[in-house]
Amino acid sequence: MSAAEIVQTVIGVLSLIATVAVSFLIYWLQHRHELELEKAEQKKLDEKLEEEAHKFLIQNEDDRDYLPWCIIASNLHRHEKHNRNIYTNFCACSDRLQKKILELAGFKLALIEGTQWVDDSFELLEECIDKFKLGQHKFLNDGAKHFHYAFDEYRSSRFNEYACDGFQTIYDRSPIVTLFDEHIDGIRLSNYIDQYFDFIMGRDLESVKNNPIPPVDYVWSAKSLGVADEEEVCYWVMLLVHNFVVNIHNRFFNGYFESEIRSNRTGAFIESYEDYYYSTLFWMYFTFRKAIADAKKSDAIKKKKAKTKKVKRTKAKKENPIKKSKKRVDKS
Secondary structure (H helix, E strand, C coil): CCHHHHHHHHHHHHHHHHHHHHHHHHHHHHHHHHHHHHHHHHHHHHHHHHHHHHHHHHHCHHHHHHHHHHHHHHHHCCCCCCCCHHHHHHHCCCHHHHHHHHHHCCCCCCCCCCCHHHHHHHHHHHHHHHHCCCCCCCCCHHHHHHHHHHHHHHCCCECCCCCCCCECCCECCCHHHHHCCCCCCCECHHHHHHHHHHHHCCCCHHHECCCCCCHHHHHHHHCCCCCCCHHHHHHHHHHHHHHHHHHHHHHHCHHHHHHHHHHCCCCCCCCEHHHHHHHHHHHHHHHHHHHHHHHHHHHHHHHHHHHHHHHHHHHHHHHHHHHHHHHHHHHC
């Protein structure tokens, strides 16, 4: 090969390398520019999202304490017009905006996926009612219809959770407490349920004053709910559910998600059936969520083991005839 050919070859190789290098450099610069554009666009979107979140919080400042219950409203009744505006306004926001609103408002809450947790929670609640002997009357029949009907039909009605006295105390009260007790007709249902749980758990049995009646049966009898109008039945059913769940959470499930409920508590005041409904379901979600997840995980493991055993049995059945046939051949 002549010197001219060698020079030409070297020039060709260098030209190819330069072409590849330039092409790669152009691609890298273009890709970098695209990334910068995407980053700038994402920054604009994030700023706009934050701006919308701030605007939401300003416009709903008076009801900001109700934001934790908004995650329940958005999960179960997203496309309905609510009595309280913040529920409706929150449901109208995109998931990204909802997350940003909760973040800027200082709440450590995640949006809820799926609605099966409601039925699962009520099933667990019924198990607790049987376990702790809270009453024989099946007041949660037909999918807790009276509880949900309270929201469907009476959501805008005023709900007074403190107008529920008239129940006999289980334990003796001190003279000082009796002297300053404004509820001379008896204690509230919430107090009675607290005392009943103490009794079931064997606390202060020597101080028992009256024979304890299971709360569900006591309410049904004392308030004649068998012949009461529907709204009154819904009222007492909601009170029972709420107070049962709060006691179960605080007494038995506080190792799971107490911190989430505690860190997201606000000064929200119950005004309507709608508020009480979402408040109760908020407690239910964080009380039974881990138990539901653990049950599903356990079921998945059992199904996997059952499937594995089935496969092994099938293989064994296929191998047995071969072994038997070999034995026959050996014998012959």
